[in-house]
Amino acid sequence: MRVEPRNPPGPAARNARCNIQRLREERRFSYAELSNRLTLAGHPIPGYQLGRLEAGDRRIDVDDLAALASVLGVTPGELLEPxxxxxxxxxxxxxxxxxxxxxxxxxxxxxxx
Structure with missing residues (x-):
């Protein structure tokens, strides 16, 4: 049984989650590959945490957003777009x-x- 978080993600977080997953899949990055690229960029996020992020079980902070955008080759604003x-x-x-x-x-x- 999944428990709803006290501060659930809003529309911008949902947009980012969907866009991160779409871009990761378009680039054919596994969670491990994306995690390795984030580590090389100086902002490590373990692969299992990336899975939680895409599932909406982990919040995206500003530093995560900036690092993910850089590694995925887009701007942070593009990750927030619908x-x-x-x-x-x-x-x-x-x-x-x-x-x-x-x-x-x-x-x-x-x-x-």
Whole structure:
């Protein structure tokens, strides 16, 4: 039985999780390979922790995000973007709705910093 965390991941964390998994698979990196590359980049994350991260059982901190983006060849912002390949909303849910599958919010509801 899985216990829901006290501070569950929000939409940005879900987007990052989906994008990390997609990019890792596109590059044909195993968890061990990605872990080795992160270690060489100076931010080691064990392979089993990468699996937990992708499953949503481990939170992604800012340092993780920066290191993963660097090793995967994207910007941290790209990891936070909604996954356009979502079969449910295709990255653009209707106004007023949040995609139940990927957690994406409508563009008009996103906060820019």
């Amino acid at each position: 996954p356009a390949e979502c079969d449910n909303c295709h990255g653009t849910p209707p106004a007023g709705f949040i995609c139940a599958q990927c957690g994406t919010t409508p563009v008009s509801a996103r906060v820019t910093l």
